[in-house]
Amino acid sequence: MYPNLYFAFLDLLGLDLPGLKLINSFGFFVALAFVVGARIMRSEIARKEGEGLFTPGQETVTIGAPVSWLDVGLQALTGFVFGWKFLYLLLNAERLFAGGGLPQAHLFSGEGSIGWGLALAVVFGGWRYWAAAKEALPEPKRVTRAVPSTAHVSAIVTAAAVGGIAGAKLFHLLEYPDQLVAFFTEPSLSGFLGGLTIYGGLIVGALAVAWVARRKGMKFLPLADAAAPALILAYGVGRIGCQVSGDGDWGIANSAPKPGWMGWLPDWLWAYHYPNNVNGMGVLIGENDPWPVFEGFGTYLQPAVFPTPLYETLMATAIFGVLWALRKRIRIPGQLFSIYLVFNGLERFLIEQIRVNVEMEALGLTFTQAELIAVLTFVGGGMLWWILGRTQAKPH
Numbered sequence: 001m002y003p004n005l006y007f008a009f010l011d012l013l014g015l016d017l018p019g020l021k022l023i024n025s026f027g028f029f030v031a032l033a034f035v036v037g038a039r040i041m042r043s044e045i046a047r048k049e050g051e052g053l054f055t056p057g058q059e060t061v062t063i064g065a066p067v068s069w070l071d072v073g074l075q076a077l078t079g080f081v082f083g084w085k086f087l088y089l090l091l092n093a094e095r096l097f098a099g100g101g102l103p104q105a106h107l108f109s110g111e112g113s114i115g116w117g118l119a120l121a122v123v124f125g126g127w128r129y130w131a132a133a134k135e136a137l138p139e140p141k142r143v144t145r146a147v148p149s150t151a152h153v154s155a156i157v158t159a160a161a162v163g164g165i166a167g168a169k170l171f172h173l174l175e176y177p178d179q180l181v182a183f184f185t186e187p188s189l190s191g192f193l194g195g196l197t198i199y200g201g202l203i204v205g206a207l208a209v210a211w212v213a214r215r216k217g218m219k220f221l222p223l224a225d226a227a228a229p230a231l232i233l234a235y236g237v238g239r240i241g242c243q244v245s246g247d248g249d250w251g252i253a254n255s256a257p258k259p260g261w262m263g264w265l266p267d268w269l270w271a272y273h274y275p276n277n278v279n280g281m282g283v284l285i286g287e288n289d290p291w292p293v294f295e296g297f298g299t300y301l302q303p304a305v306f307p308t309p310l311y312e313t314l315m316a317t318a319i320f321g322v323l324w325a326l327r328k329r330i331r332i333p334g335q336l337f338s339i340y341l342v343f344n345g346l347e348r349f350l351i352e353q354i355r356v357n358v359e360m361e362a363l364g365l366t367f368t369q370a371e372l373i374a375v376l377t378f379v380g381g382g383m384l385w386w387i388l389g390r391t392q393a394k395p396h
Contacts, residue, residue: 001246003278004103007294008244018093022086022103026278029241037227037234038157044226044327045149053222053333054149061145064137072128079124084117091116152216156209156223163208164201171200171369202231202344203373221334221388228340229323236316242309246277251306251354271304306354312347319343334388341381349374 002008005028006020048054089096089106091113096106213223242249250272258270274282275291282301285293291300323340330336348370357368 001274001276001278001297002244003246003276003294003297007276011292018097019090021093021097022089022107024278025245026241026247029244030238033234033237033241034157034161036237037160037230038153040230040233041156041226042150042153044229045153045223048222048226049149054218056149057147057217058144059147060142062140062142064135064140065132066136066140067129067132071132072125075128076121076125079120079122080117082117082124083120084112084114087116087120088113149216149218152212152218155212155216156227159208159212160205164205167204168201170204174200174369219333221337224334224337225327225330228337229320229327232316232323232340232344233320236313236320239309239312239316243307243313246274246279248277248279248281248356249309250274250301250356251308251311251351252356253303254306254354255303268307269310270306272307273300273302273304274307275300277301305356308351308355312351315347315351319347332388332392334392335385338381338384338388341377341384343381345374345376345378345381349378 002011002025004021004025005023006017008025009015009017009020045054049056085107088111089103093103097103209223209227210220213220239249241247254271256271258265258267262270273291275285275289276294276297277299278297280297280299282299285291285298285300289300319340322343323336326339327336330339352368352371352374355370357370359366359368360372
């Protein structure tokens with residue numbers, strides 16, 4: 001496992017770049033997931049706009065306006081923060097992070113370089129001033145221009161990110177009441193950053209996207225169809241981050257022998273110890289164990305467990321392939337999204353059978369929060385397909 005990119009580059013490429021300790025593996029793959037999702041969604045929105053499902057909007061803007069000192073000030077402030085904190089940490093990473101020191105402890109402290117902050121404030125603010133002054137006109141003009149639907153992708157992805165992270169944290173705290181109490185009574189950085197529940201992110205993120213879509217005048221069902229392949233592939237990419245970092249989203253203990261039909265595959269695909277996992281869970285890696293000890297980590301799970309994040313990545317990729325193949329064949333808006341809901345619910349329900357999670361009891365049944373939402377997602381997807389087929393039988 002590689003808790004951050006520093007250990008990945010050191011172990012795989014032999015490159016000792018302490019500044020990479022600033023980039024956690026999980027966060028890197030989450031960011032990559034948003035980039036991949038945005039790219040796919042942009043492509044699908046452009047295609048649907050060509051089919052007439054989305055129509056370009058219009059906006060009135062001022063061209064050649066004088067320099068806005070507020071914009072210059074905000075840009076300078078951004079440069080100051082970047083230089084004062086991030087550039088300082090990057091240049092001093094070898095000293096600051098020695099002995100297993102965590103980047104977060106320095107990132108959220110008051111230490112930094114005022115000199116670098118002021119220097120980058122001048123650079124950022126000066127660049128903003130120069131760019132605005134170059135475009136300024138003696139007489140600013142008001143013009144109306146077309147705005148393609150793809151121009152809203154950034155706003156949609158931002159809403160999905162903010163709403164998704166907030167929802168994922170909220171649902172996690174609801175699933176673990178002791179952490180909910182500690183979140184308010186004993187606030188900490190680890191309590192704020194750790195613990196996310198994917199379905200909470202999906203639900204709240206979807207509500208945030210629906211709000212943005214309404215403000216931008218975009219039809220929600222075609223937008224949901226455009227997002228469906230992006231959502232499932234981004235989910236699979238994000239799960240790579242869980243697998244690489246060992247963030248605790250692994251399966252139950254698996255001491256059973258590997259099946260014969262998997263004989264040609266590596267053993268870690270069946271049962272994995274998650275050495276150097278980011279949570280520091282398990283027992284200490286010993287001298288006779290086959291893994292190196294990463295400074296500040298150095299534990300592994302015993303016994304080995306099912307590598308469920310890897311399984312979810314494989315299933316998400318397969319579902320993406322199905323949705324991508326069907327996207328041009330299904331003509332009723334919303335039905336591709338309904339297929340996504342069905343597959344999403346089925347995938348999560350199946351993986352929950354071998355995954356570590358908190359169980360609940362109701363009506364004599366024992367289940368996890370994810371299992372309950374997975375069933376509702378599966379049923380809801382099926383109902384949505386049926387309802388859309390009845391109410392929108394006329395192809396678009």
